[in-house]
Amino acid sequence: xxxxxxxxxxxxxxxxxxxxxxxxxxxxxxxxxxxxxxxxxxxxxxxxxxxxxxxxxxxxxxxxxxxxxxxxxxxxxxxxxxxxxxxxxxxxxxxxxxxxxxxxxxxxxxxxxxxxxxxxxxxxxxxxxxxxxxxxxxxxxxxxxxxxxxxxxxxxxxxxxxxxxxxxxxxxxxxxxxxxxxxxxxxxxxxxxxxxxxxxxxxxxxxxxxxxxxxxxxxxxxxxxxxxxxxxxxxxxxxxx
Amino acid sequence: xxxxxxxxxxxxxxxxxxxxxxxxxxxxxxxxxxxxxxxxxxxxxxxxxxxxxxxxxxxxxxxxxxxxxxxxxxxxxxxxxxxxxxxxxxxxxxxxxxxxxxxxxxxxxxxxxxxxxxxxxxxxxxxxxxxxxxxxxxxxxxxxxxxxxxxxxxxxxxxxxxxxxxxxxxxxxxxxxxxxxxxxxxxxxxxxxxxxxxxxxxxxxxxxxxxxxxxxxxxxxxxxxxxxxxxxxxxxxxxxx
Amino acid sequence: xxxxxxxxxxxxxxxxxxxxxxxxxxxxxxxxxxxxxxxxxxxxxxxxxxxxxxxxxxxxxxxxxxxxxxxxxxxxxxxxxxxxxxxxxxxxxxxxxxxxxxxxxxxxxxxxxxxxxxxxxxxxxxxxxxxxxxxxxxxxxxxxxxxxxxxxxxxxxxxxxxxxxxxxxxxxxxxxxxxxxxxxxxxxxxxxxxxxxxxxxxxxxxxxxxxxxxxxxxxxxxxxxxxxxxxxxxxxxxxxx
Amino acid sequence: xxxxxxxxxxxxxxxxxxxxxxxxxxxxxxxxxxxxxxxxxxxxxxxxxxxxxxxxxxxxxxxxxxxxxxxxxxxxxxxxxxxxxxxxxxxxxxxxxxxxxxxxxxxxxxxxxxxxxxxxxxxxxxxxxxxxxxxxxxxxxxxxxxxxxxxxxxxxxxxxxxxxxxxxxxxxxxxxxxxxxxxxxxxxxxxxxxxxxxxxxxxxxxxxxxxxxxxxxxxxxxxxxxxxxxxxxxxxxxxxx
Numbered sequence: 026x027x028x029x030x031x032x033x034x035x036x037x038x039x040x041x042x043x044x045x046x047x048x049x050x051x052x053x054x055x056x057x058x059x060x061x062x063x064x065x066x067x068x069x070x071x072x073x074x075x076x077x078x079x080x081x082x083x084x085x086x087x088x089x090x091x092x093x094x095x096x097x098x099x100x101x102x103x104x105x106x107x108x109x110x111x112x113x114x115x116x117x118x119x120x121x122x123x124x125x126x127x128x129x130x131x132x133x134x135x136x137x138x139x140x141x142x143x144x145x146x147x148x149x150x151x152x153x154x155x156x157x158x159x160x161x162x163x164x165x166x167x168x169x170x171x172x173x174x175x176x177x178x179x180x181x182x183x184x185x186x187x188x189x190x191x192x193x194x195x196x197x198x199x200x201x202x203x204x205x206x207x208x209x210x211x212x213x214x215x216x217x218x219x220x221x222x223x224x225x226x227x228x229x230x231x232x233x234x235x236x237x238x239x240x241x242x243x244x245x246x247x248x249x250x251x252x253x254x255x256x257x258x259x260x261x262x263x264x265x266x
Numbered sequence: 267x268x269x270x271x272x273x274x275x276x277x278x279x280x281x282x283x284x285x286x287x288x289x290x291x292x293x294x295x296x297x298x299x300x301x302x303x304x305x306x307x308x309x310x311x312x313x314x315x316x317x318x319x320x321x322x323x324x325x326x327x328x329x330x331x332x333x334x335x336x337x338x339x340x341x342x343x344x345x346x347x348x349x350x351x352x353x354x355x356x357x358x359x360x361x362x363x364x365x366x367x368x369x370x371x372x373x374x375x376x377x378x379x380x381x382x383x384x385x386x387x388x389x390x391x392x393x394x395x396x397x398x399x400x401x402x403x404x405x406x407x408x409x410x411x412x413x414x415x416x417x418x419x420x421x422x423x424x425x426x427x428x429x430x431x432x433x434x435x436x437x438x439x440x441x442x443x444x445x446x447x448x449x450x451x452x453x454x455x456x457x458x459x460x461x462x463x464x465x466x467x468x469x470x471x472x473x474x475x476x477x478x479x480x481x482x483x484x485x486x487x488x489x490x491x492x493x494x495x496x497x498x499x500x501x502x503x504x505x506x507x
Numbered sequence: 508x509x510x511x512x513x514x515x516x517x518x519x520x521x522x523x524x525x526x527x528x529x530x531x532x533x534x535x536x537x538x539x540x541x542x543x544x545x546x547x548x549x550x551x552x553x554x555x556x557x558x559x560x561x562x563x564x565x566x567x568x569x570x571x572x573x574x575x576x577x578x579x580x581x582x583x584x585x586x587x588x589x590x591x592x593x594x595x596x597x598x599x600x601x602x603x604x605x606x607x608x609x610x611x612x613x614x615x616x617x618x619x620x621x622x623x624x625x626x627x628x629x630x631x632x633x634x635x636x637x638x639x640x641x642x643x644x645x646x647x648x649x650x651x652x653x654x655x656x657x658x659x660x661x662x663x664x665x666x667x668x669x670x671x672x673x674x675x676x677x678x679x680x681x682x683x684x685x686x687x688x689x690x691x692x693x694x695x696x697x698x699x700x701x702x703x704x705x706x707x708x709x710x711x712x713x714x715x716x717x718x719x720x721x722x723x724x725x726x727x728x729x730x731x732x733x734x735x736x737x738x739x740x741x742x743x744x745x746x747x748x
Numbered sequence: 749x750x751x752x753x754x755x756x757x758x759x760x761x762x763x764x765x766x767x768x769x770x771x772x773x774x775x776x777x778x779x780x781x782x783x784x785x786x787x788x789x790x791x792x793x794x795x796x797x798x799x800x801x802x803x804x805x806x807x808x809x810x811x812x813x814x815x816x817x818x819x820x821x822x823x824x825x826x827x828x829x830x831x832x833x834x835x836x837x838x839x840x841x842x843x844x845x846x847x848x849x850x851x852x853x854x855x856x857x858x859x860x861x862x863x864x865x866x867x868x869x870x871x872x873x874x875x876x877x878x879x880x881x882x883x884x885x886x887x888x889x890x891x892x893x894x895x896x897x898x899x900x901x902x903x904x905x906x907x908x909x910x911x912x913x914x915x916x917x918x919x920x921x922x923x924x925x926x927x928x929x930x931x932x933x934x935x936x937x938x939x940x941x942x943x944x945x946x947x948x949x950x951x952x953x954x955x956x957x958x959x960x961x962x963x964x965x966x967x968x969x970x971x972x973x974x975x976x977x978x979x980x981x982x983x984x985x986x987x988x989x
Contacts, residue, residue: 145499146501148501150505153984155662160937162971164973166972168974169663181638182496182641186451191673194676196682202678202684212380248882248884250889260441261440264439396904396905399692406730423882435917436925488642620860622935668933693909746873746921
């Protein structure tokens, strides 16, 4: 792993500025502890909603191998044009990590083709994430399970396509389960949805959460090969005989 | 199977009116032989692009268990509002069979979340469809393979999500292969993409093709159960202790 | 569904004869309530370990479309020859429902190719089975979830191949989750593993459990088509040119 | 990739000693060009059928991260005990690449749980392997397809479980298709089946074939994490209330 992975963390970055509770947990933004957890093997760039083109210009994306996405309160303010641009990049091979409430982002819904709806409860309760795919690279260094003392509950049914690979299933104190770590291939791109990360809880400081995101970034780096061509194709074999 | 399945066949129905070659093959529309192949166990309704709301009003969809979709030259004329409506119905459980060039329809692309691009060659060549999932209900009554003497070629890479179930893989004379029968679950709905059916060839009169479509319709009928609710959910267990 | 499905329920049938607690719950054998739940649309045959050839002669299997299997304490007493015979039948198309502790049967381990190990706790606690595939035919008639007040706990990691389709995920009071309803295709045969059913609890009298088993039997009926031939094959196309 | 991957290539190594045609193609054994293709980033050990314990002692396996397996004519001479030992190691995390005719090895059949049968024709004909999963790491550096001028044909139906990931599909001149690059997770272990490699053709000298095997080895390295424990488990949460 000589070279560092080029990661862009996109954060909506609104809660942290206006909500005192969130500000206290994430004084430098939700992206700050995520970036710290990746610093050892990634070159990190931050992009946020309120920047021009939400900070996701072609130049930025040209220089991004894996994009991390956190959003919640302002999904609808993300310009369709930027969603289209990022979507195209993912199909062309850019990795993408979708965090928590970004299940409802325009980007994730467009990638999935489903409503991406779920059940939720924001009272803060224990979540225990169980590894169901123990040989998966995203589970590297993780025990049989790990716990988050306080998290928002997300419960099934989660309206997503069946994951290509399912890495984690969550248990919630209040009685629900959830498919919490879901891998997808779309076009050339690898996508990982990771459930935890409500803005009022210190989830992104958790060592296991940081380890999972770090593993996911490594898993999601683009495969080096030519993009498929889609064309009116001459025959490779004689059509006679 | 006492009751007949309520099937709506949606056909773009343009080629057949303006192209002499197509008119000769499908004088009553591409939908006509498809309907004939299903008549024994389905109640068939036809809907076409040039009808009001493309023939896909809420009343029609209320009365549809499985929707079959053929389109090619006018994907962009299909109103976004109708695409949204049909998409919602599929997530709510309506079955959907996507035929041939409809891989590029707004509807299929929205369901898949990918470009749905592929390679093609319209010179007319032999296609041989191999069964790779011999126990699948959509392969019922089909031999190890079946052949179509003249078809348009579609070749990999086909930019779709990995099928939940892959039933057929095609061999083409000119040297390509293609994932030709692909099953998906999206929301409550079952979707089957079936490759053959170029408008200039008599594919939909073929007994095997008709059998596959008939099997797919039976496979795709909605499952009877309550739709998932997505809500702020009270805990099912005490959060104390 | 004019014709009834030919179902053979194989039960180890030992606990019920020697353990007073089990005898009280299942006085006529664990197979009795399972059979009752299927009576409406199946012709039921019972086979047990202590019969000649465990009741699974070729004649019996010739007359079986779907085999249900419950075993626990005497997996090793099942003759390898009978396991081979049943395995061949499944690959040839016979459906198979594997219940609860039969995860550790010779048959299931042979079908899966893994250890089929899991974590367990037999203190009796609440299990809640969530539907994660709401359009799946095995979930027909089942709500968002159903509960069993007292069950043995089975917890992840469950060492099985990734299910071809995952229908249920269980939540347990003691803190675990489990993939509780797992579909597989092996050869021409359809296999469904269903978790609940410890011998000391009245699980098989539960209406939801009976409904799931009934749905699974219908899902697992053999597909009617020729078995694949595996042979030294003459070319279908000229090898010249 | 500072450290080299510890790879053991197991070769039956019989054809090369007794068949003049094979000897000419692989004078140093089929394992020789496979080893050369991996030399840059792997430490290679060779093990063969006629060694004590087939060269697969516990000490050798302790020092193996990925095992490559080629066998054909003497599957039945492989001791069951060694098959059990290797199987256990794979479930515990050792990667495994199964080549060509080893589809019929005891090991692969045990891992798959199916017959692993297929159709074949050994006249030598063109095979074209198409990439169907363009973002998969095993396709790294490979074009849209690659060709082998002379290979044995393997045709569908291939009686395997549905691959967890399907990377290649082959086209054969004689009219067949085949799922040629198949990924599986079993326990903690990653398994890749790769079709080409008949002993009479110089397939393992082909640059694309070598690249695929090299990619597969990297993909299959064990994930570093504790093996799952399977036990009678104390509750993690209170069972009261």
